[in-house]
Amino acid sequence: NAGVTQTPKFQVLKTGQSMTLQCAQDMNHEYMSWYRQDPGMGLRLIHYSVGAGITDQGEVPNGYNVSRSTTEDFPLRLLSAAPSQTSVYFCASSTPYEQYFGPGTRLTVT
Amino acid sequence: AQTVTQSQPEMSVQEAETVTLSCTYDTSESDYYLFWYKQPPSRQMILVIRQEAYKQQNATENRFSVNFQKAAKSFSLKISDSQLGDAAMYFCAYRSLRTDKLIFGTGTRLQVFP
Numbered sequence: 283n284a285g286v287t288q289t290p291k292f293q294v295l296k297t298g299q300s301m302t303l304q305c306a307q308d309m310n311h312e313y314m315s316w317y318r319q320d321p322g323m324g325l326r327l328i329h330y331s332v333g334a335g336i337t338d339q340g341e342v343p344n345g346y347n348v349s350r351s352t353t354e355d356f357p358l359r360l361l362s363a364a365p366s367q368t369s370v371y372f373c374a375s376s377t378p379y380e381q382y383f384g385p386g387t388r389l390t391v392t
Numbered sequence: 393a394q395t396v397t398q399s400q401p402e403m404s405v406q407e408a409e410t411v412t413l414s415c416t417y418d419t420s421e422s423d424y425y426l427f428w429y430k431q432p433p434s435r436q437m438i439l440v441i442r443q444e445a446y447k448q449q450n451a452t453e454n455r456f457s458v459n460f461q462k463a464a465k466s467f468s469l470k471i472s473d474s475q476l477g478d479a480a481m482y483f484c485a486y487r488s489l490r491t492d493k494l495i496f497g498t499g500t501r502l503q504v505f506p
Contacts (some may be wrong), residue, residue, distance in 0.1 A: 313492050322401075324483060324496040332492060340493065370435065374494075378487070379425070381494060383437035 284308050286375050288384035293301075295363040303358040305373030313376040314356040318342065320367040325372060331356055341346050342357045363391045396486050398497035405474045406505050412459075413469045413500045415484030427461065428469045431499075432480040440482070443467065443485040445467045471502075479504040 289304045307329065315330035317340075327340030331350040345367055347359040360367060369392045373384040396420045405411035417426070428440040443451045443460050450458050455472045471478055484497040 315494065317496075322498060324498040327493060327495070330493065341495075365397075372437065374437075376492070376494070378444065378489065378492070380439055381427075381437075385429075386435045 286373055286382050286384040288343060288371075288373050288387050290387060291385065293389050295360075295389065297365060297391060299363050300359070300361050301363065303360075303371055303373075303389075304391050305358065306354050307356075307375035307382070307385060308354065309375055309382065310353060311375040311382075312353065314350070315340070315376065315381075316346070316348065316356070316358045317372045317374065318367075319372060320369050325384045328358065328371075349374060354382060360389075365391045367391050394421070394424075394486050394488060394493075394495050396484055396495050396497040398484055398500050400500045401498075402501045402503070404503040404505060405471070407474055407476060409474055409503065410470060410472045411474055413471075413482050413484075415467045415469070415486075415497055417465050417467065417486050417487070419465070419486065420487060421490060423489045425489070426458075426467045427485040427487065427494075428456070428458070428467075429483045429485060430478075430480045430494075431483065437483075441469065453472050472505065474504050476506065478502060 286307045312333045316328040317325040329336045329348040371387045374381045424445045426443045427431045441453045459468045481499045485501045487494045
């Protein structure tokens, strides 16, 4: 039981490049979400999904896309990276009572 | 929309002493969960304690306890017998049972001095 896995752990992108942050969970949870963490801002919700085929926007969705084709996977796509997207990204898989967080991805956009 | 406010960016406590971290929230919902998370330098988010809004009794987990005041929309965390390993960022979070969204406060950095 690996819990929530995220890849990569670190990434450096140039402005305008695209990439996908991967997230997978093996707990069969319906609810998954993506957060970004910036200094002094706490964790802010980017997108979330309540089950395969269903996604919705959080507080800061602009510049990010998601899809949920399976219960296990919830990738986050940056279509054209900007310096403002430099942050630490967390994926989480949840029951109503508890959230299980991945180890995070530190993304730097230059 | 729900909001969570942590008004103490930094707190410090001496080892073995007690410290209280503050959290207030705003919501029009009656059913929700509240959480405190610890984030050490490793960046891993660790659940410290959870409170269901329908429960009047304050949650406790060993040295950690909360003071949940539903009418005042206040949810403070008390850490008793502080240990050096308690040093971390602490985040208060609100989970709506209607939307499943989890909203975080901006965090409090706790330092523990020997």
